[in-house]
Amino acid sequence: MTPWSTMGDCLNDDMVAALADGSLADSDRVAALAHVASCVDCRAQLASVARLLADPAVAGAARRADNPVRPWLKVAVPVGIAAILLVVLVPRVLLRRPPLDEHRASVSVTAGESPQALHPVGQVAAARRLTWSPVAQADRYRATLFDAEGRPIFELVSTDTVVSLPDSVSIEPLRRYFWRVEARTAIDRWSSSGLVEFEVTGGRAP
Amino acid sequence: MEDWLLELKAKRVDAAWDLFVSRYRRVIFAAIRHYARDHDDVMDVFARVCEALRDDGMRRIRTYVDSGNRRARFSTWLVTVVRNLTVDWFRQRDGRRRAGFADVELTALGRAIAEQVYRDGHGHVEAYELICSRDPPGPSFREYLAELRSTHRALAATRLRYVLRELAPPPPDQDAASVPELRDQRERLDAILRSLPPEERLVVQLYVMEEVPAAAVARVTGLANPKAVYNTVYRILPVLRARLAEAGIHAGDL
Numbered sequence: 001m002t003p004w005s006t007m008g009d010c011l012n013d014d015m016v017a018a019l020a021d022g023s024l025a026d027s028d029r030v031a032a033l034a035h036v037a038s039c040v041d042c043r044a045q046l047a048s049v050a051r052l053l054a055d056p057a058v059a060g061a062a063r064r065a066d067n068p069v070r071p072w073l074k075v076a077v078p079v080g081i082a083a084i085l086l087v088v089l090v091p092r093v094l095l096r097r098p099p100l101d102e103h104r105a106s107v108s109v110t111a112g113e114s115p116q117a118l119h120p121v122g123q124v125a126a127a128r129r130l131t132w133s134p135v136a137q138a139d140r141y142r143a144t145l146f147d148a149e150g151r152p153i154f155e156l157v158s159t160d161t162v163v164s165l166p167d168s169v170s171i172e173p174l175r176r177y178f179w180r181v182e183a184r185t186a187i188d189r190w191s192s193s194g195l196v197e198f199e200v201t202g203g204r205a206p
Numbered sequence: 207m208e209d210w211l212l213e214l215k216a217k218r219v220d221a222a223w224d225l226f227v228s229r230y231r232r233v234i235f236a237a238i239r240h241y242a243r244d245h246d247d248v249m250d251v252f253a254r255v256c257e258a259l260r261d262d263g264m265r266r267i268r269t270y271v272d273s274g275n276r277r278a279r280f281s282t283w284l285v286t287v288v289r290n291l292t293v294d295w296f297r298q299r300d301g302r303r304r305a306g307f308a309d310v311e312l313t314a315l316g317r318a319i320a321e322q323v324y325r326d327g328h329g330h331v332e333a334y335e336l337i338c339s340r341d342p343p344g345p346s347f348r349e350y351l352a353e354l355r356s357t358h359r360a361l362a363a364t365r366l367r368y369v370l371r372e373l374a375p376p377p378p379d380q381d382a383a384s385v386p387e388l389r390d391q392r393e394r395l396d397a398i399l400r401s402l403p404p405e406e407r408l409v410v411q412l413y414v415m416e417e418v419p420a421a422a423v424a425r426v427t428g429l430a431n432p433k434a435v436y437n438t439v440y441r442i443l444p445v446l447r448a449r450l451a452e453a454g455i456h457a458g459d460l
Contacts, residue, residue, distance in 0.1 A: 014270065017278035017286040022425035024277055029428055030405075037404040037411065047416035048293075048372055049286050050426055052240055054419045061236040062281035065229055 011035065011042045020049045114191040115141060115161075115183045120198035127171050127200050130179055131162045132193060138183035142190070145169065146178040173200045211271060219263045226267070227256070233281055237288040241296070241369040250299075255291050293372045297325055310364055315345060316357040323354070324361060324373040330354060331389060351377065398449045402442065409438045410446070 011019070011032060018024045019032055036042050052058055115135050120127035130143050143163050145154040154169045171177065176199050182192040210225035238251045259266055270283055278286075312320060315337070322333035330351075338344030345353065354377040361370055399407050409427055412418040413435055420432035429435055 013286045013290065014273070014278065014283060017283040019426050020286070020422070021278040021282040022428070023279070023282075026428070028277075033408055033427060034404045037408040038400075043408075043411060043416070044375075045290075046426065047412055047418050049282075049289055050412070050418045050422040051416075052237060052285055052289050053282065054422045055236070055240050057236040058233070058240060058285060061232040062279075062285060065233045065281050066279060068229060 115181045115193045117193045117196040132181045134161045135183040137185040142182045148176045244365045315353045319357045
């Protein structure tokens, strides 16, 4: 059936859209074009729609609406890109061997304003929190706790000047521990407190 | 099947509408902004478009998607509908105001022209005859054409400029001596155009007169590519010029 068969009728929206889209079958298009060539109103409407569809903003929006990004792709694409970067970049970074004359550490620890370890220092009754003085330009701090043999047993990066030790970190009385804090004052620039020693006296404050 | 269509088929209109708007909002806004740049106008037209599409359980959209013989992409059909609603909105907005085109400073004749030509969509000659019949004897045709051009310039300097072409064709550049002469020229031009095969005539009409991009003309007329449009036009134009000259119509007359 040819839904648009009466030459005298003007085109409806469907026909105008189909003509503008170029999606009419040849037989329908010939009949419709013959009408448009002789009908001022239909020609004006068709021309207007064709100009509108040629507008890059309209064409782009229509293309995106016709081919929407699937919801799972919105997650999968960034994850895929991240995975590729990880696979490509991480080995390059890890396997990179610095030249002999290069400074061994890419991260510099400066002697500028440094944080001061405030608590615990020396003999203390309890040590469930590490507290230090703030540094003006620092955007984060890294606190590291070591046991008597110098093995790190806890490390945490924080924007605050105090961290609580989790229950998993056991501070035993009458044993020596060491800790320090580093303040990041710029990208790859850290200033460190000195290493301080403390010992929990088991309730007896000195 | 798309999610909004599934909801529509299940007669869950609210859910269907939300999904539909989420997916096609940008298309609707892009089509509206082609004609309206003022933010308030854009939002008012968008509200009008939504009202029309949402009306009666999305009847207009249902009718389209339920018709078994739809041939255009849905987005193209939507752009077509939004275009019509936008142009109607501009006509009706100025029609609702008693004075019509109230934001524009026009003479009494200019206001009458604006209402007849740009609001009601009458042709230039038809509008002239209507104006003369309502307030006889009316202006001379030369005075009318001068005022028509002045009105067009005044409207083109307002927020209507992007939609002006949709409301009415631009006025002729040259003064025609009289209505009969203009009509006579128009009839001779139409006759010469009618002597072309419909497909070729349409290529000239769309590309030259309506200024549709060649790629779009090719798509509409079924020509292979824009180059085929250029070839057709440049083959036909010398023939048309020769026939127009034979009929006593020269470039300055149009």
